[in-house]
Amino acid sequence: MTIRSVILGACAGLLTVGVAAAADLPMTKGEAVEYVKVCSAFGPGFFYIPGSDTCLQISGQIRADYWYQSVPDPAANKRNINQTQFRTNARIRFDARTQTDYGLLRSFFELQAESNAGTAPPFGTGVHDTFTVRQAYLQFGGLTAGFAWSPYAFYDPKYQAEFFAPYFGEQGRRDLISYTAQFDKAFATLSIEDNRDHRAGTTFGNSGTLNGVAINTEGGSQVPDIVGVIGYDDNKTGWGRVQVMGALHQNRSALAAYGSDWGYSVGAAGNINFPVLSGAYIAAEGSYSEGAVKYLGVGGSQPSGSSLLSFGGADVYASTVAPFDLDRAKGWAIQAEAGLKFTDQLQAVLFGGYLDYDAPNIATSATADFHYYVIGGQVNYTVVKGFIAGAEVWYQNKDPNGGGTTVTANPRDTADSVGAGVRLRRTF
Template sequence: MIIKGLLLASAAALSAFSAANAADAIVAAEPEPLQYVRICDAYGAGYFYIPGSETCLKIGGMVRTEGEWKDAYQPDHKIGTLWHTRAELNLDTATDTEYGALKTNMVFRWDSQEGTNSTKVLFANITLGGFLVGKADSQFSSYPGYAGDIIQDDVISYGPGPTNTELNQLTYTYDAGNGFTAVASIEDSGSNGDTYYDSGFTQSNGRSWQVSKNDQYAPDAVAGFGYKAGMWGIKVVGGYDSIVEEGAIKARVDADFGTFSAFLMGGWNTDGDKLNKYASGYVTDGACPVNKEELCGWGDWAVWGGGAANINDKLKANVQVAYTDSKIFAAAANLKYFPVKNFLIEPEVEYTNWDSTNNHAWAGILRFQRTF
C-alpha cells in the first residue's frame, strides 16, 4: 500500500508540473493587420495616401536624352553635335483643409552635358485657396500658356529670360468656374539671375542704357485675365520690370478643333529701345546684333503662331513661327511619336534668321524621353 501511495503521489506531482509548464508555454502573437497603400483619387491619377496620414503623395518624373546639331539661338555655332541628358523627379502632395486643398509641388532636375553635371531645384512651391508662394514659372509665361509644342519654342523669348523663367513669387489665381480666370503676382526681380542687368548696352540705333540690380528691393509685377468658352480661349497678361522700369503686354488666342489646334500670340514692349525682363531676348556672341554689347530683344513688338495636328493616337505634328520688330524670324517643326505609352521619340528642325545682320542658322534635335 505504501508503494502504491508513492506511485499515485508521483503521478499527481508530474501531472501538476506538466500543467504548470503548459500554462507558461510561449504563444505566438497575433500578426498586425497589413496596412495597404490607399489610392487618393480626389486630386487626380497617381496620388496615394502616405501611410498613417491624410496627406496624398504623387511621385513622377522623366529621363531624357537628346542630340542637338548646330544652334537655333545663334549663327556660326562652333559645336557640331551637342549631346544632352536630363533626369527630373517630381514630388506633389495634397491635403484637404477647411480652406481647400493644401498642395506642394517640387521638381528636382539633373543635367549632364559636355562632361559637366549640374543639379537644380526647378520648382518648389505651396498653394492654398488660390494662393501660390515659392518658386514657379513666371505667370507672364505660364498663365497665358507657353508657345507651341516645340522643343526650342523660345528662340524668340515670350517670357523672362534669357537664363530661365522660374522665379520666386507670391501669386493669386481666381477661377470663377464659368470660363473666366484672372491672376495677380509679385515676382522676385533678381531670382532668375539675368546677366544683362549688370552690363551696359548700345543699340544698333546708337542709344545707350545701363541698369543695375544692386540694392534692388521692389518686386516685379504680373497681372492678367482670360476667358474660355467651347473651343475658343483668350488671355491677356502684362508684366512690369521694376529694375528697368518698363514692361510688356501679351495677348493670346487659342482654338481647339479636336484633331487640330492653333494659337496666335502677340506682345508689345513699352519701350522698344530697352531690353526688359518681359520683352526679353538673348545676348550671345554671334547673335543679333553680331556684337555682344548690343541687344537682341523684341524691339517694339513680337508675334508667335503655330498649330498641332493629331495624326493618330501615337503620332502628332507641330509647327511654330515667330517674328519681331527687331527683324528676327524663327520657325520650327517636329513630330512627336509614341511607340509605346510614356515613351517619346521626337525629331525637330529649326531655322532662325537675323535680317538686320544677314545672319541665319539651321539646327536639329533628336530627343528620346521616358516619363513616369
C-alpha cells in the same frame, strides 16, 4: 506491457501537458500592416502618404537629345563653334496635395539634372553637369508662393513644343507670390515677382564712366515686378483659353545721376481646341514692351549655336553725355504653334515666331536693333506608353539694322542657320 507501449504513453502525456501549458500563455496579435492606398481625388498616380490624409504623386522624365546646327556665314572663329551637340536631361517631381476646409493645400517640388558639353555660344567647350531646382512652390486656395512660372507666361509652360529651336516670349520660372481669384471659368491673377528675374541683361547697354563709375552698372532691386492677368479658361470641357496680361518693371541705375526708369509689357495669349480633329489645337502668345524686354524673350537662354544668333539686348540704355538719362528699348514678339494628332501614336507640330527689337537712338552700336524669326516643325511617335521618339527641323534668321562695328565681316549681313535633331524621352 511492452516497452513500446510505455514510450507511446509517455509521449502522449508530454503532448497533453504542452498543450495545456500553451493555453495558459498570453496571446499576442501581429500588428496591422498599413498598405499604401490609392488616392483618386486628384487624378491618376496619387497615393496616400501612410498615416496622413495627404496625397502624393511622384513623376518624372529622362530625355536624350542629339542635334546639328549650321554656322552663319559671317561668324568669326567658325571652327570653334559646335555644330553637333549632345545633351541628357532628367527630372523628378513631387506633388503633395491635401484637401482642407479652406481649400486645397499643395506643395510642388521639381529637380532637374543635366549633362552636356556646353550649349552657350560660341565655343561651348568643357563638359559640365548641373543639378538645379526647376520649381518649388506652395499653393493654398488661390495663393501661390515660391519659385514658379510667372502667370504672364502662357506659351512656355503650357505649350512650347520646340526641342532645340529658339522661341520668343516670357520664359523660365520666377521667385514670386501671387493670388488668383476664380469666377467659374473666368480668373484674375495679381503677382509680385523678383525684379532681378526679369532683367534682360546685366547692364544698361552703353559703356562709359561717370566720376569713375561705369554708367552701365545696374542698381540693386528696389521695387518688385508687378504682373496682372485676366482670362477665361474652358480647356477642360470646351474650346480653349484666352488671357490678357501686363507687367511693370523698374530699371534702376547704380548711379544717382541716372535715377530710375519704369518699363512695361502688355500682351495677349490663348489656345483653340478643335474637337472635330482629335488632339488638334492652335496656341499663340504676343507682347509689346518698352523697357521690359525680358517679357519678349530677349536675353533668353535658348541655344543658338553662335553669338551672331543670340538675341540679347538691354532693357534701357544710359546716355554718355548730359543730360544723363535712361532711354527704354522697345520691341514686340509673337510665338505660335499648331498641333495635329494623326493617330494615338503619331503627332505633328508646326511652330514659328517673330521678334523685333528697337534700341533707342543713344545706343552706342548702330547694329543694336534687329529682327528675328524662326520657323520649324517636328513629329513625335509614341513607341510604347511612356516612351516617345521625336524629330525636329528648324530655320532661324537674324537681321541686324544699320551699320557699326561688330564681329561680322559685314554688319549688314543676315545671320541665319538651319538645324535638325532627335529626342528620346521616357516619362513616368
